[in-house]
Amino acid sequence: MATIEAFAPAKINLTLHVTGRREDGFHLLDSLVVFADLGDRLWLRPARQAGLSVTGPMAAGVPADARNLALRAARLIGAAVDIRLEKTLPAAAGIGGGSSDAAAVLRALRQMGHALPDRLEDLGADVPVCLLARAARMSGIGEVVEPVEGLPALPAVLVNPRVAVSTPDVFRRLERRDNAPMGPIPQNGDRTAFIDWLAAQRNDLQPAAESVAPVIGGVLRGLEAEGALLARMSGSGATCFGLFDTPEAARAAAGRLSAARPGWWVAPTVLNSA
Ligand SMILES: C[C@](O)(CO)[C@H](O)COP(=O)(O)OP(=O)(O)OC[C@H]1O[C@@H](n2ccc(N)nc2=O)[C@H](O)[C@@H]1O
Ligand SMILES: Nc1ncnc2c1ncn2[C@@H]1O[C@H](COP(=O)(O)OP(=O)(O)OP(=O)(O)O)[C@@H](O)[C@H]1O
Incomplete structure (x- = not known):
């Protein structure tokens, strides 16, 4: 075969x-x-x-x-x-x-x-x-x-500061384990409304991951300084994503970030494009 x-x-x-x-x-x-x-x-x-x-x-x-x-x-x-x-x-x-x-x-x-x-x-x-x-x-x-259907495609930049973060370590460091679930997900494809909704949700692992790898805070600020509409960590970190208006804006921000931070892994992408 x-x-x-x-x-x-x-x-x-x-x-x-x-x-x-x-x-x-x-x-x-x-x-x-x-x-x-x-x-x-x-x-x-x-x-x-x-x-x-x-x-x-x-x-x-x-x-x-x-x-x-x-x-x-x-x-x-x-x-x-x-x-x-x-x-x-x-x-x-x-x-x-x-x-x-x-x-x-x-x-x-x-x-x-x-x-x-x-x-x-x-x-x-x-x-x-x-x-x-x-x-x-x-x-x-x-x-x-x-x-989940009806989400918009999201131009984004992924950034990893090349610090490995262990998932069990992050879960162990959680201070609260009984947080509220997500609200209902808007599924009408409107990107602005969806990003506004996302901004009101959370990654509850982010503070614990930042205590393992403080550079995560710098990654989030770096994405915001490059014009991200929203910057947040994925999973147990340390990779963060920044959301942008267009693929061109994401590519331009990725270019500037990789020039400023040659040690970081920086990748423009489109999330949910399938
Ligand atoms: C944090 C996430 O990335 C969110 O998508 C995942 O829940 C982690 O997924 P994963 O890397 O496939 O995780 P696993 O290899 O199953 O688990 C690694 C360790 O993370 C902790 N763990 C993981 C998943 C979960 N729901 N609760 C946990 O407490 C456990 O200590 C586990 O031993
Ligand atoms: N195919 C693989 N690719 C990368 N790492 C792997 C693989 N198989 C096992 N590993 C081991 O798993 C560890 C965690 O790597 P992985 O990339 O799966 O984590 P992660 O991206 O944090 O996952 P998650 O988002 O599911 O928490 C690595 O340090 C590595 O030792």
């Missing part, structure tokens, strides 16, 4: 409300998730046993062994495939790199005729939403995923 190519888009939590904690320590979330038009690429081909190689500009430090979520996804369903993973998304960055890679492998294997198991959140809380890879409201600990 021929090689199958798969795309693992960056996942962005436009909002991330922490609404409680389960007995097992996992947190209850209420999050509006969308996907970017940039991400990792994978190629899968049948082999005698499951295997993985990792290349690309963001490959450094990403495990290529049994810890890698792409390989774990293939092994979970007993698929003998050789996977080549080209990393362009920074790891441990709050944009679901590993989860989106795992979900891309699952989509490709489903296309190759494999059945997927019911409990995907065991691979990672973000895997169910990444399997859908379209705008969705995510709740429970990540296992409840409801598609």
